[in-house]
Amino acid sequence: MDIRHDEGLKETVSNGIWPEESLARVPYWVYQDEANYKREMERLFEAATWNFVCLEADIPSKGDYRTNHVGIMPVIAVRGADGGVNCFENRCSHRGALIAFDDGGNVGNQFRCVYHSWSYDLSGNLRGIAFERGINGVGGMPKDFCREDFSPRKLRTTTLAGLVFATLSPDTPPIEEYIGADVLGRLKRVLNRPIRVMGRFVQPLPNNWKLYVENVKDTYHASILHTFLTTFRISRLTQGGGVLVSPDGGNHSSYTIAIPEGANANAYKEQQIRSDLDGRFALADPSVLDSVEEFGDHIQLQILSVFPGFILQQIHNCLAVRHVVPRGVGKMDLVWTYFGFADDTPEMNRRRLKQQNLVGPAGFISMEDGCVGGFVQRGTAAAAEQVSVIEMGGSTAESQATRATEASVRGFWKAYRRFMGY
Ligand code: FES
Ligand SMILES: [Fe+2]
Numbered sequence: 268m269d270i271r272h273d274e275g276l277k278e279t280v281s282n283g284i285w286p287e288e289s290l291a292r293v294p295y296w297v298y299q300d301e302a303n304y305k306r307e308m309e310r311l312f313e314a315a316t317w318n319f320v321c322l323e324a325d326i327p328s329k330g331d332y333r334t335n336h337v338g339i340m341p342v343i344a345v346r347g348a349d350g351g352v353n354c355f356e357n358r359c360s361h362r363g364a365l366i367a368f369d370d371g372g373n374v375g376n377q378f379r380c381v382y383h384s385w386s387y388d389l390s391g392n393l394r395g396i397a398f399e400r401g402i403n404g405v406g407g408m409p410k411d412f413c414r415e416d417f418s419p420r421k422l423r424t425t426t427l428a429g430l431v432f433a434t435l436s437p438d439t440p441p442i443e444e445y446i447g448a449d450v451l452g453r454l455k456r457v458l459n460r461p462i463r464v465m466g467r468f469v470q471p472l473p474n475n476w477k478l479y480v481e482n483v484k485d486t487y488h489a490s491i492l493h494t495f496l497t498t499f500r501i502s503r504l505t506q507g508g509g510v511l512v513s514p515d516g517g518n519h520s521s522y523t524i525a526i527p528e529g530a531n532a533n534a535y536k537e538q539q540i541r542s543d544l545d546g547r548f549a550l551a552d553p554s555v556l557d558s559v560e561e562f563g564d565h566i567q568l569q570i571l572s573v574f575p576g577f578i579l580q581q582i583h584n585c586l587a588v589r590h591v592v593p594r595g596v597g598k599m600d601l602v603w604t605y606f607g608f609a610d611d612t613p614e615m616n617r618r619r620l621k622q623q624n625l626v627g628p629a630g631f632i633s634m635e636d637g638c639v640g641g642f643v644q645r646g647t648a649a650a651a652e653q654v655s656v657i658e659m660g661g662s663t664a665e666s667q668a669t670r671a672t673e674a675s676v677r678g679f680w681k682a683y684r685r686f687m688g689y
Pocket of ligand 2: 482488489492493633636
């Protein structure tokens with residue numbers, strides 16, 4: 268489709284042309300174009316999508332809050348007086364300052380803007396204005412000023428298995444329907460009881476946000492890029508597994524089942540794949556891989572995503588949610604939250620702590636993911652009109668019983684193009 272045919276787009280996307288209908292070709296300007304980035308905020312993040320804002324376990328009590336972003340919009344998620352979770356724009360309706368500037372905490376009954384002390388209740392309603400009546404009858408706000416007309420934008424929230432999502436649109440379907448039955452089943456497989464937050468950090472990445480989302484959905488790369496996964500046979504394409512893609516393409520779950528590789532045991536060596544260092548390296552302390560079967564189905568690795576920017580990870584007993592936050596066309600933050608379950612034994616807690624070395628910015632497995640998005644961003648600097656080839660496993664976006672496929676990456680583009688009107 269030539270997007271120049273769309274009159275509205277002619278002005279917003281400088282020189283971008285979607286090359287063809289196939290989901291297997293994506294032009295590189297999508298990672299570079301400022302106008303496209305702005306359009307994503309309106310068409311994706313502020314439209315009929317569910318955006319992860321926090322865990323219920325982050326805000327168990329009234330007045331507990333977390334700050335986050337929906338696209339570039341700063342938001343506050345707070346446990347309200349009625350026990351529900353409210354979410355509203357983190358923007359004071361006076362002059363636009365952040366209402367809350369910490370990552371989280373407990374705010375009591377109200378938020379108070381630091382700039383001129385206007386205050387907001389736990390639903391985001393403007394409640395108080397400092398010196399509203401002036402001093403000795405002089406100054407102050409006009410008598411007919413109506414506070415109700417000046418509250419920050421409110422988002423609809425929904426909770427699912429301990430996750431909190433928010434949306435600005437009245438049209439976003441119920442979260443279960445949005446995720447789709449197959450992927451929902453895999454989400455509930457991991458989030459099957461009350462969780463316990465173990466730690467969190469933010470990893471800035473030098474690439475467009477979509478490059479990280481693609482990386483997460485790209486199960487083909489995992490055992491080729493990641494030396495640790497392959498060498499210690501945590502996940503190889505030659506083991507069992509596959510990828511589930513929701514009917515609309517936007518959500519996915521990939522998984523590895525530890526079955527013997529049989530005749531394929533030497534496939535990586537035969538293809539001279541860099542990541543296979545089996546026989547050359549061993550772990551001095553193998554206890555980092557001391558795992559227990561936790562979910563009763565022999566799936567040792569499962570990565571799941573919900574469009575546009577939520578990720579749930581199970582690598583052995585290392586559990587985390589990751590949240591993709593755009594920070595400009597060529598930058599993003601990856602917000603990690605490690606968790607376990609409220610009923611973990613001390614032994615399981617130690618096991619999870621040790622396995623958390625597998626992921627994160629310096630993780631034995633996922634440190635390479637912090638680089639490859641930047642490699643693509645740099646490699647495509649002069650190639651806005653060129654295209655990537657996303658054709659492993661065909662050119663459609665259905666679930667497949669293999670991980671030698673890019674079906675879920677194509678699924679992302681299927682959903683993306685629908686929302687963006689491309
Ligand atoms: S900007 Fe918040 S009170 Fe003035
Ligand atoms: Fe990876």
